[in-house]
Amino acid sequence: MNETVSEVLCRDKAATVKPLSLPLNCSWVALGNAVDMVAQWGRVVVLLHLGGEVMIGTLALAFAVCAPVYAMASLGLRGAVATDAKHEYQFADYLALRLVTSMLALLVVAAIVLLSGYERETALLILLVGAGELFKAISDVFHALQQQNERMDRLAISLMIRGPSVVLVLALGVWWTGSLLWAVAGFPLVTLATLLIYDLPNGRRMIGALKSDALKSPSGRTLHPAGLKPRWDLRTLLRLAWLSAPLGVVVMIIALQVSVPRYMVNYYLGRHALGVFVSILYLGMVGGKVVSSIGESANPRLAKYFAAGDVAAYCRLLGKLIVLVVGLGLATVAGILLLGGPILALLYKAEFARHAGLAAYLMVAVAAGYLAHPLSIGLAAMRRFKTQMFTSGVGIALLLAASPIFVPRYGLRGMALAMLTSSMGAVIVRVIAIFWAIQRRRTEVSADLPVDEPARRAA
Secondary structure, X not given: OOOOHHHHHHHHHHHHHOOOOHXXXXXXXXXXXXXXXXXXXXXXXXXXXXXXXXXXXXXXXXXXXXXXHHHHHHOOHHHHHHOOOOOOOOHHHHHHHHHHHHHHHHHHHHHHHHHHOOOHHHHHHHHHHHHHHHHHHHHHHHHHHHHHOOOHHHHHHHHHHHHHHHHHHHHHHHHHHOOHHXXXXXXXXXXXXXHHHHHHHHHHHHHHXXXXXXXXXXXXXXXXXXXXXXXXXXXXXXHHHHHHHHHHHHHHHHHHHHHHHHHHHHHHHOHHHHHHHHHHHHHHHHHHHHHHHHHHHHHHHHHHHHHOOOHHHHHHHHHHHHHHHHHHHHHHHHHHHHHHHHHHHHHOOHHHHHHHHHHHHHHHHHHHHHHHHXXXXXXXXXXXXXXXXXXXXXXXXXXXXXXXXXXHHHOHHHHHHHHHHHHHHHHHHHHHHHHHHHHHHHHHHHOOOOOOHHHHHHO
8 A cells, every 4th residue: 555645754753763772873873983083083194194293283282272162161961961861951952052152162262262372373273173163062962862862873974974074175175285274174164064964954853753753741841842943041041051061061071181181292292292192092092982982872771771760770781881891992902012013104104113112001091091981971871960070070180180290201101191090090989989879879769769750661
């Protein structure tokens, strides 16, 4: 029997909102993040061969300036949307807040450029990167909507479009003009195009599907209003900002954990050393993207388990994540110890083989950082944002304290030692915080305290 038009549309809407399985979501987001990370590494390779280490260091510095600002401005809304299992806020609220904070972030970046005394080309480069990060931040809130509804395929495809496109534009720009500034001018154009052509239409389809399925919150409100019009309710935005601010601090601290080593290397060792450091570090950051993708896929499921009081299921899933991450970290370190020199010579230049020892030190530090990530996801799923902020603060405090001690004395290997100190400190305090929260939740459940019915059904 032939389907009517309305039947086809209903079927397509159901497919839009139907969650994927956890293994499938993990596979999609692992693929998307891996492609995106390889694309970021591709930028390093392109600049190394077309421009050299100094050009890599200059671009790394521009991203290091912008990343913590936009991380703080994000207010952790990605995690807040993904873990909003009880649908306390509408998507229109999250979108409105993200638009406001992203514009403020660009103004802050401009102020930093004006006050820091960078040379003219570096200042313009930072502003271009800041404009690109603004459009990425808006795309990110649409990614959070897909993540909340366990459709990581949409998020992954967006990353796979944007990452390689940026590399292509950068390569063509440097090859054609020989100028990093003109090449980076394509970055905001690519991020804007991805937002308008892919992320925005997918967000519209998801919200339309949720609306048509008449999903209701406990109070009877429609969860997602029709269309993508931001809701400018000041009191709601302030409440949401207050709720998410601790998570925003956490995201900023995570960004600082990436940016601070670059600041320190640039300050103590110079732009050339920064180019070498970033080039080698990207070998481990590819694995970091895989770790991040695994955590992002499991975050909504962890949140549902914990909200429903199913502590056993929460612990089982978190345990599986930790085992996977530890295995990946050990494999990364083993690979560099065995084949570090040939890998560096093959991927970069022959003279990079002499940095094999440095690569081993950095991969040990990176592997410790892998372990800290699923523990952070575990705290976010509990919506323990203030606790997560504190534990992340311990890590960045150790990094800031150790870097001036180790880097001037031991150079880039000293930076690896400072990073290892920071990651292990964060791991220890997060394990303690998660153990305490689990024990408290078990006590609540055993005392027969009421568990939210929507959260129970969601799990």
